[in-house]
Amino acid sequence: MVDQIRNFINGEYVDGVGTFDDINPVDGSLAAQVHTADKGVVDRAVKAARDALNGPWGSMSTPERVAILRRIADRIEERFDDLLAAEIRDTGKPVELAKTLDVYRASANFRSFTDTAASAGLDAFITEPANGSNALMYAVRKPLGVVGVIVPWNLPLLLLTWKVAPALATGNTVVVKPSEETPASAALLGEIMAEAGLPDGVYNVVHGYGDTGALITTHPDVDGVTFTGESKTGSAIQKAVSDRVLPVSFELGGKNAALVFEDANIEETVAGLTHSLFTNSGQVCLCTERVYIQRPVFDEVVAGLKESAQKLKIGTPYEEGTQFGPLISAKHREKVHGYARLAKEHGAETIIGGEIPDMPEELAGGSWYTPTLWTGLEHTDQVMREEVFGPVAGLIPFDTEEEAVRMANDTEYGLASAIWTTNLERAHRVAPKMNVGLSWVNTWYLRDLRAPFGGSGLSGIGREGGVHSFDFYTEPVNVAIKL
Numbered sequence: 001m002v003d004q005i006r007n008f009i010n011g012e013y014v015d016g017v018g019t020f021d022d023i024n025p026v027d028g029s030l031a032a033q034v035h036t037a038d039k040g041v042v043d044r045a046v047k048a049a050r051d052a053l054n055g056p057w058g059s060m061s062t063p064e065r066v067a068i069l070r071r072i073a074d075r076i077e078e079r080f081d082d083l084l085a086a087e088i089r090d091t092g093k094p095v096e097l098a099k100t101l102d103v104y105r106a107s108a109n110f111r112s113f114t115d116t117a118a119s120a121g122l123d124a125f126i127t128e129p130a131n132g133s134n135a136l137m138y139a140v141r142k143p144l145g146v147v148g149v150i151v152p153w154n155l156p157l158l159l160l161t162w163k164v165a166p167a168l169a170t171g172n173t174v175v176v177k178p179s180e181e182t183p184a185s186a187a188l189l190g191e192i193m194a195e196a197g198l199p200d201g202v203y204n205v206v207h208g209y210g211d212t213g214a215l216i217t218t219h220p221d222v223d224g225v226t227f228t229g230e231s232k233t234g235s236a237i238q239k240a241v242s243d244r245v246l247p248v249s250f251e252l253g254g255k256n257a258a259l260v261f262e263d264a265n266i267e268e269t270v271a272g273l274t275h276s277l278f279t280n281s282g283q284v285c286l287c288t289e290r291v292y293i294q295r296p297v298f299d300e301v302v303a304g305l306k307e308s309a310q311k312l313k314i315g316t317p318y319e320e321g322t323q324f325g326p327l328i329s330a331k332h333r334e335k336v337h338g339y340a341r342l343a344k345e346h347g348a349e350t351i352i353g354g355e356i357p358d359m360p361e362e363l364a365g366g367s368w369y370t371p372t373l374w375t376g377l378e379h380t381d382q383v384m385r386e387e388v389f390g391p392v393a394g395l396i397p398f399d400t401e402e403e404a405v406r407m408a409n410d411t412e413y414g415l416a417s418a419i420w421t422t423n424l425e426r427a428h429r430v431a432p433k434m435n436v437g438l439s440w441v442n443t444w445y446l447r448d449l450r451a452p453f454g455g456s457g458l459s460g461i462g463r464e465g466g467v468h469s470f471d472f473y474t475e476p477v478n479v480a481i482k483l
């Protein structure tokens with residue numbers, strides 16, 4: 001019997017109105033059948049969320065909510081292996097990555113936002129205007145209400161909990177739609193939260209494709225939408241909710257640049273770039289797809305990256321030492337491979353990769369690809385401007401710092417950048433000049449969960465992280481009392 005992945009509504013698993021296939025990207029096998037939510041199922045989920053808001057959850061004190069969320073973090077850690085198995089079956093990612101990033105961050109996200117909720121103060125002022133009408137001002141935070149949460153397939157559990165933890169910590173209830181590619185961990189989290197004592201209806205999960213997502217975002221009883229995914233989907237959501245001027249928080253795509261200066265530590269830079277190019281097989285919105293290298297060290301860095309890419313161990317998730325897994329689906333691999341063909345047509349030199357690897361017979365059905373590096377592309381080339389969302393990067397030389405900053409900022413996106421230099425003045429001069437939300441120096445994807453996280457331009461709207469998340473998931477009410 002194939003596994004069934006159901007919707008989770010009001011504290012129990014609920015059948016859908018049909019099923020779709022959840023494919024294991026390692027070998028193309030059927031991992032599970034997923035129950036599709038139609039309007040009736042989505043309405044049921046939104047009603048459960050509203051009833052929970054009007055029930056015990058809505059009147060719970062912050063310390064009571066925080067206590068439950070800390071138990072959720074504990075329960076996630078107790079059921080670490082179940083979540084790990086679910087995430088790996090859906091994504092095919094290496095077990096080391098799923099352990100140290102995806103499932104690790106699930107409990108870390110809950111712990112970070114409960115700490116913030118437990119310690120957050122209020123804005124307050126004593127008003128003493130010249131006309132003597134003194135007053136006490138204080139702002140209280142009220143939850144947005146029922147929040148629609150639409151999350152992607154690349155870091156399914158990490159991104160889900162990155163949104164659900166602050167939403168619940170501030171008293172909201174949620175209706176979640178995970179990606180159709182990766183439904184398992186979101187569904188499993190339902191029973192884990194119930195085991196930790198979360199009241200029924202606070203956390204609900206419905207499955208389906210974009211049309212199911214649209215049922216949530218356009219639902220008249222949803223009070224806000226948080227979405228991580230492709231920019232064009234974000235734009236479609238914004239259009240769909242614009243009549244209601246619904247609050248949205250978007251963490252969208254990127255075409256992230258790295259700048260390598262001639263004074264960089266080349267060995268550290270090559271190791272760091274390999275990480276930022278090929279982590280999760282390049283399927284992270286923060287990954288680098290444009291590398292600008294100061295001319296005196298261009299050949300050395302290209303050679304170093306070629307060597308480190310060749311050394312990456314491509315393999316199945318549980319194989320010892322696997323560092324590079326399959327892409328999420330055959331469809332996504334076709335998109336990535338399409339850019340490799342385009343790069344070649346545009347005269348790029350393929351330093352490594354750009355092909356579908358020969359895998360053993362039992363893995364031939366998987367969506368495997370190879371780490372890919374190009375030189376010889378123009379900075380203005382389509383491949384250097386559009387998000388590929390795969391293990392690919394164009395390498396381009398530059399001469400002056402000003403030229404590097406100009407090219408890095410010459411993009412419609414604005415999510416992340418990485419600067420590699422040992423010159424402290426240059427680091428502090430250049431890092432703030434990047435038109436991004438996250439500007440790393442001599443590192444990549446180093447995170448503090450309290451810091452603002454998000455992007456500008458096509459990379460999104462708003463910031464999440466620490467109190468920045470609370471600015472989205474709550475509506476402050478400023479109370480003014482005449483003294």
Ligand SMILES: O=C(O)C(=O)/C=C/C=C/O
Pocket residue numbers: 154155159162283284285286447453
């Ligand atoms: O690390 C995070 O908190 C986060 O949101 C990562 C997002 C990656 C998207 O692809």
